[in-house]
Amino acid sequence: xxxxxxxxxxxxxxxxxxxxxxxxxxxxxxxxxxxxxxxxxxxxxxxxxxxxxxxxxxxxxxxxxxxxxxxxxxxxxxxxxxxxxxxxxxxxxxxxxxxxxxxxxxxxxxxxxxxxxxxxxxxxxxxxxxxxxxxxxxxxxxxxxxxxxxxxxxxxxxxxxxxxxxxxxxxxxxxxxxxxxxxxxxxxxxxxxxxxxxxxxxxxxxxxxxxxxxxxxxxxxxxxxxxxxxxxxxxxxxxxxxxxxxxxxxxxxxxxxxxxxxxxxxxxxxxxxxxxxxxxxxxxxxxxxxxxxxxxxxxxxxxxxxxxxxxxxxxxxxxxxxxxxxxxxxxxxxxxxxxxxxxxxxxxxx
Numbered sequence: 648x649x650x651x652x653x654x655x656x657x658x659x660x661x662x663x664x665x666x667x668x669x670x671x672x673x674x675x676x677x678x679x680x681x682x683x684x685x686x687x688x689x690x691x692x693x694x695x696x697x698x699x700x701x702x703x704x705x706x707x708x709x710x711x712x713x714x715x716x717x718x719x720x721x722x723x724x725x726x727x728x729x730x731x732x733x734x735x736x737x738x739x740x741x742x743x744x745x746x747x748x749x750x751x752x753x754x755x756x757x758x759x760x761x762x763x764x765x766x767x768x769x770x771x772x773x774x775x776x777x778x779x780x781x782x783x784x785x786x787x788x789x790x791x792x793x794x795x796x797x798x799x800x801x802x803x804x805x806x807x808x809x810x811x812x813x814x815x816x817x818x819x820x821x822x823x824x825x826x827x828x829x830x831x832x833x834x835x836x837x838x839x840x841x842x843x844x845x846x847x848x849x850x851x852x853x854x855x856x857x858x859x860x861x862x863x864x865x866x867x868x869x870x871x872x873x874x875x876x877x878x879x880x881x882x883x884x885x886x887x888x889x890x891x892x893x894x895x896x897x898x899x900x901x902x903x904x905x906x907x908x909x910x911x912x913x914x915x916x917x918x919x920x921x922x923x924x925x926x927x928x929x930x931x932x933x934x935x936x937x938x939x940x941x942x943x944x945x946x947x948x949x950x951x952x953x954x955x956x957x958x959x960x961x962x963x964x965x966x967x968x969x970x971x972x973x974x975x976x977x978x979x980x981x982x983x984x985x986x987x988x989x990x991x992x993x994x995x996x997x
Contacts, residue, residue, distance in 0.1 A: 657716040661773050677711040677719040681726050685734075692735060700735035701727070701754050708758055712765045720765065724758040830898065851886050853879040853917060853929075860893035864901055866913065871906070876917035879929060881987040888959050889931075895955055896933050896978060905938030905975050912937050919984060927984040935975030943971040956980075 656665070656673050665673070684707035688700075695702070704727035712720025728751065733739065736747055811828065857874060858867050866872035881889070897906065897913075905911030914934045922928040935941075956967050956978070965982035 655714050657712075657714060657719075657769065658772055660716065661769065662776060673715040673719055674722070677715050677723050678726075680707050680711050681723045683707070684727065685730055688731075688735065700731040700750070701757075704728070704731055705757065705761075709761050709765070712762050713768075717762055717766050717769070720762050724762065728754055728758070830894075851881055853881055853889070853931075856881065856886055856889050857893060857915060860890040861897050863894075864897045864906060866897075866906065871912050873912070873914045874916065877919065879917065879919070879987065885963050885982070885987050888963050888965075891959055892956050892980065893933075900935055900938070900976070903939070904941060905935035908938050910937045911935065911975075922983065929982045929984055929987060931980040931982075933976075933978040933980075935977070938975050940973055941971040941976045 656669070659665075684703040688703040691702070708720050708724045708727055711723040731754070732741060732747070732751060736742060736750060853876070854874065861867055861872070900906040900911070900913060905913055912935070914936070915931070916934075917929060917931040919927050920930050953969050956969070960967050960980060960982070963982055963986045965980060965986070967981070968979040970977045
């Protein structure tokens with residue numbers, strides 16, 4: 648039934664705005680229907696008793712209104728009424744007697760009723776189309792959300808697997824393993840809570856990710872911690888990766904670096920720079936000062952922190968440079984800007 652209605656010009660125009668040519672054609676076809684109705688009524692006039700001036704015009708109005716549109720039906724209704732009044736009620740003149748006016752009033756009532764019903768049918772059809780489109784949009788949105796959730800869960804489980812594997816290699820006891828896993832999984836959870844708090848279409852700012860990741864170390868908003876850089880929106884897996892890396896850098900600084908002494912300081916800055924491949928990179932620099940003199944790990948024996956940083960940042964096509972100058976550890980993180988948005992970047996790494 649819906650396909651049959653869709654083939655009629657009046658119903659097709661509800662979904663697809665008709666062109667000027669098709670509108671002119673619909674009015675032309677309506678006038679043709681009127682002409683046929685007028686000729687047929689004239690041909691039947693000698694054979695019919697008095698009192699049926701509108702016999703062929705009623706179906707003409709209904710056909711034009713239902714097939715071509717209510718506006719076309721109104722036009723044919725006016726032409727039909729005037730023709731019936733002039734040619735068949737009182738031939739070749741407009742009579743204003745009470746009987747004639749009553750007949751014309753009944754004609755107008757019937758035509759208005761027919762066209763109103765056609766209008767209501769079309770409005771119901773339009774509402775059904777709108778409801779179907781909304782349902783389809785909702786289904787498409789749910790499918791996208793399901794795919795994004797599936798991809799995000801895969802990334803989270805892969806990150807958790809890396810945390811567990813690296814923690815096992817570097818833990819000397821079960822208690823130490825449990826403590827490390829608890830802290831790092833808590834950091835992972837906070838990053839996902841940050842993502843969940845965003846409205847649809849929003850991205851977290853890099854500054855909010857930094858503050859959220861380093862909040863447990865009680866340095867945010869104090870003279871011991873300085874930040875600087877433009878507002879950079881990020882989302883999806885990049886939020887998780889940076890939260891985990893920053894938490895690990897803060898943990899290492901609290902245990903062995905600048906945050907292990909009261910005089911130590913941390914500076915965290917970021918900027919957008921051109922990359923060698925003609926794109927742009929987000930460059931984040933973590934610099935410690937005022938703490939114990941750092942000791943570089945022996946070649947090939949990097950600890951959990953440096954190994955985690957290298958491994959997880961590679962998951963978003965980034966890389967890290969870790970050095971240990973005398974004044975404190977220096978870590979430089981480089982991420983392609985096109986990996987900061989989950990909608991494009993994550994799908995490319997699925």
